[in-house]
Amino acid sequence: xxxxxxxxxxxxxxxxxxxxxxxxxxxxxxxxxxxxxxxxxxxxxxxxxxxxxxxxxxxxxxxxxxxxxxxxxxxxxxxxxxxxxxxxxxxxxxxxxxxxxxxxxxxxxxxxxxxxxxxxxxxxxxxxxxxxxxxxxxxxxxxxxxxxxxxxxxxxxxxxxxxxxxxxxxxxxxxxxxxxxxxxxxxxxxxxxxxxxxxxxxxxxxxxxxxxxxxxxxxxxxxxxxxxxxxxxxxxxxxxxxxxxxxxxxxxxxxxxxxxxxxxxxxxxxxxxxxxxxxxxxxxxxxxxxxxxxxxxxxxxxxxxxxxxxxxxxxxxxxxxxxxxxxxxxxxxxxxxxxxxxxxxxxxxxxxxxxxxxxxxxxxxxxxxxxxxxxxxxxxxxxxxxxxxxxxxx
Numbered sequence: 040x041x042x043x044x045x046x047x048x049x050x051x052x053x054x055x056x057x058x059x060x061x062x063x064x065x066x067x068x069x070x071x072x073x074x075x076x077x078x079x080x081x082x083x084x085x086x087x088x089x090x091x092x093x094x095x096x097x098x099x100x101x102x103x104x105x106x107x108x109x110x111x112x113x114x115x116x117x118x119x120x121x122x123x124x125x126x127x128x129x130x131x132x133x134x135x136x137x138x139x140x141x142x143x144x145x146x147x148x149x150x151x152x153x154x155x156x157x158x159x160x161x162x163x164x165x166x167x168x169x170x171x172x173x174x175x176x177x178x179x180x181x182x183x184x185x186x187x188x189x190x191x192x193x194x195x196x197x198x199x200x201x202x203x204x205x206x207x208x209x210x211x212x213x214x215x216x217x218x219x220x221x222x223x224x225x226x227x228x229x230x231x232x233x234x235x236x237x238x239x240x241x242x243x244x245x246x247x248x249x250x251x252x253x254x255x256x257x258x259x260x261x262x263x264x265x266x267x268x269x270x271x272x273x274x275x276x277x278x279x280x281x282x283x284x285x286x287x288x289x290x291x292x293x294x295x296x297x298x299x300x301x302x303x304x305x306x307x308x309x310x311x312x313x314x315x316x317x318x319x320x321x322x323x324x325x326x327x328x329x330x331x332x333x334x335x336x337x338x339x340x341x342x343x344x345x346x347x348x349x350x351x352x353x354x355x356x357x358x359x360x361x362x363x364x365x366x367x368x369x370x371x372x373x374x375x376x377x378x379x380x381x382x383x384x385x386x387x388x389x390x391x392x393x394x395x396x397x398x399x400x401x402x403x404x405x406x407x408x409x410x411x412x413x414x415x416x417x418x419x420x421x422x423x424x425x426x427x428x429x430x431x432x433x
Contacts (some may be wrong), residue, residue, distance in 0.1 A: 049204060050095055053197035057105060072097055081265045081272075084215045088208040092272070095205040102198050106191050174304070181301045188294040195287055202280045209273035216262075216269035223255070223262040230255040 074096055082089045230252035237245050 049197050049201035050098060053102070053194065053201060054098070056197055057101070057194055072100075077268050078272075081212060081216065081268050084219065084265065084269065085208075085212050088212050092205045092208055092212075092276075095201045098198070099202075102194055105194055178301060178304055181297060181304070185294060185298050185301060188290060188297070192287065192291060192294065195283070199280065199283060199287070202276065202283070206273065206276040206280055209269065209276050213266075213269045213273045216266040220259075220262050220266045223259040227252070227255040227259045 075093065078089050078093045078096075230248070234245070234248045234252050237248055239245070
């Protein structure tokens, strides 16, 4: 295996790593890579080495795409604030409960506040369960991040080797470009000296020498362009490799630290989950104790208040009962008033009866007199023959 084929070995190994991880994207030809035309200009210096460099650079986009996909899929959030808020709310609610018990009773506003607390934040056990769920979500995301970061490091490990080997090849190509540049400069210098040393009057020969000089200058210009491309390539490969080494070293440090924290978190929660459960039971029991305490106090106060009311109104009720049981039934003044009403009615009714009898007699007499008067007048009319035909027939 020659030095020119070493990057191919590392590159093939890197691509195999991507395939094993299931991260290899669809193969692209790389023909649209703007670097290809530049490399074609220096291919004549060392076609084998330039081809190896071109293939390595063509796959750089592939590895960069893998990194972007893995980074974009990472779940990064601030869920630790949820855990902090949950613990703070538990402590705050416990303190409020103690404050409510200081006056020995829970008023209506405090009861409504307690109900609202459960509705909005949940009871203590629910909030401890929420802390556990948040922790599990965070550790799952952390593990996913560690896995993805490890994939990035694994994929780049072999690719960086190919990049370093390409840097070596680029420096070797640069040496050839530098040698070609020196040779082109020498040819220009020789052509220029030939023109300067020509002393003949033969114009055609001088023109031929000048044309040769101009061609050497043009060759020098083209050679210098190729040299600059080769120099840019080697310089940028050097910068890229060394910079990525530092960045990947920092990523490795971050991944190692994250993995250590993940291991610590898993170990801590697994061994201290009983503490979390005990806290949940203790705080829940505390709230239950408060309710039981208030229930007992309410029963005591209720019985005591009832006894006081019984002592206060019991005697009055019993006294009224004795009076009702042994006292008079119907008051004499009520009976006297009724007697007076009966006598008064009877007296008044006799007066009304006598008056009405007289009025009835007068009325009957007036009716009789009116009827008799009418009959007499009818009789006179009949006697005079002035009665109605129907009346005469009768």
